[in-house]
Amino acid sequence: MKRKHRRLMFVLFALVGLGAATALVLTALEENIVFFHSPTDVAEKDLPAGRTIRVGGLVVEQSIQKQADGVTVAFQITDMAHTLPIVYTGILPDLFREGQGIVAEGELRADGVFAAREVLAKHDETYMPPEVADALKKSGHWKETDGTGAEQ
Amino acid sequence: MANLHKFANPTLFLRLSRALLPWCVGIAVVTMAVGLYLGLFVAPPDYQQGESVRIMYVHVPAAWMALFVYTLMAVASAVSLIWRHLLADLVAKAAAPLGAGFTLIALATGSLWGKPMWGTWWVWDARLTSVLILFFLYLGHIALTHAFDDPGRGARAAAILALVGFVNVPIIKFSVDWWNTLHQPASVLKLGGPAIHPTMLWPLLLMAVAFTFYFIALLFLRVRGEIAARKLRALQLARAAR
Structure with missing residues (x-):
């Protein structure tokens, strides 16, 4: 059970980090995306x-x-x-x-x-x-x- | 969690899917026939777009499915990475080519619709570009699944790609709100209710039901095929080891 929890936490943190990074990139590039x-x-x-x-x-x-x-x-x-x-x-x-x-x-x-x-x-x-x-x-x-x- | 484990059991899946498959096929055939008839012959032309609006009855459900199938794949991939369920791997693997097909239909019909209405087959606006990226994510997932001799390793690599690529799904959905695009904003799933007349909304929703059950039927068939292939592989390995 412990390893499953660790994997769950890892996936969640990775997704949150990835989402935040993507949001920053898209905000920075807004002028080029419009x-x-x-x-x-x-x-x-x-x-x-x-x-x-x-x-x-x-x-x-x-x-x-x-x-x-x-x-x-x-x-x-x-x-x-x-x-x-x-x-x-x-x-x-x-x-x-x-x-x-x-x-x-x-x-x-x-x-x-x-x-x-x-x-x-x-x-x-x-x-x-x-x-x-x-x-x-x-x-x-x-x-x-x-x-x-x-x-x- | 104990209850969910029961449904992850391949034997139970085989029994359930066999019982449900005829119903899914039946619902898909009937709703698609009625939906296409209503959309192509009964629904009125649009005040702006005239008869060209009928492309919507295929384009929009296909685009919805493209997003829905990818979301399903991402959930299955998370389950596979965290809880190591074989069935989740098989669902992700079986869903990818179907999702790629829906995305291709959405891109192709969108292009055919864009030429008469916008005056161009393709533009690099945020909506069209992000959907093209979704198509490439599907292709990458299919390629990665088959890139390893050991299907387990291929499934893990593909699951990571599916999860990483999931950031694209909200980008597609909200691209028309966040940036200036040539593509118009959402008509159905928006605050304040659909901006689409009921005579056109009903055929569209029927087609969405048809596409959904068509997908479920194909997914059942493909996962059953994957389970059979895994069994065959295990038998061959056991025989070779003897």
Whole structure:
């Protein structure tokens, strides 16, 4: 019985130690694990211009402007605190629209505009039939419980 | 503890598993048939994702199983290291390829879902990367189990790997809350109740039951096979010694 107890203690201590070590490493690496930066990060953290980064946020209502060449789009994303202008040349994903969470990869230009090379659409964790979504919009309860992970 | 020891007895396991196996297969077949029919034909399309949302009915249960099977393996490995139960070794060994299969299904269906919705097959965000690591942990466990001539030593090495790798399980579950990811946060197992309409939640839960019983049935079969293989090996060794 004694040896079993020793082994049990050893396994428990090893797991606790390993868990603590992992937590420390993940905390230290947090900057590298986040998939994208919010417009607030861009405004406050002084991210280097000219280096490839990803930014994410909600597409601002009525900010989408198609340029004359037909394939370049300018729009803004927001995290409700700051907004960031983005230009992108290429095909946008189907889910791209006003109010949608998106992630863009590219570079911050010196003039503060983010030049995107790739735009990905996020979707939130809410699933419902279209009729239910319409009914919610009609009754004015739309997006009350929305937790779009893009920007909280 | 005395009661648990009774269930660790391989003879009792053989008797119990034979009695339960047909029930597990039956429940798995019926719930999978009904769940797939409801998910693919009856459940409504999603307001955002349209018909693509139906990949969820396979992707989400497979991902849940990937985590569940690894947790089971870690518990069996702890029992095997601390209390030296042969059956715990066999359960961990038998579960690893099944867990690897569920993880591969989750990764593949997730990729097929990501292309139309996100616009990409794969990104290195925290959720996708940690699940890929889980897949490699499963493969490492399988390789380590078979890397020694003595199955007991292989089982011990694999048990240590399974326990060390267990730190990855909470990382996978909470990756979408701790970091910005492209993958959305949890829809079902979250505070404040599921954010998924009941017409879509029920087929999903049925599929989760189907995957669980499918796994239990396969695990019973594989552990029975492992017990038979151990008996055969003991007989061969005894014969060679004569």
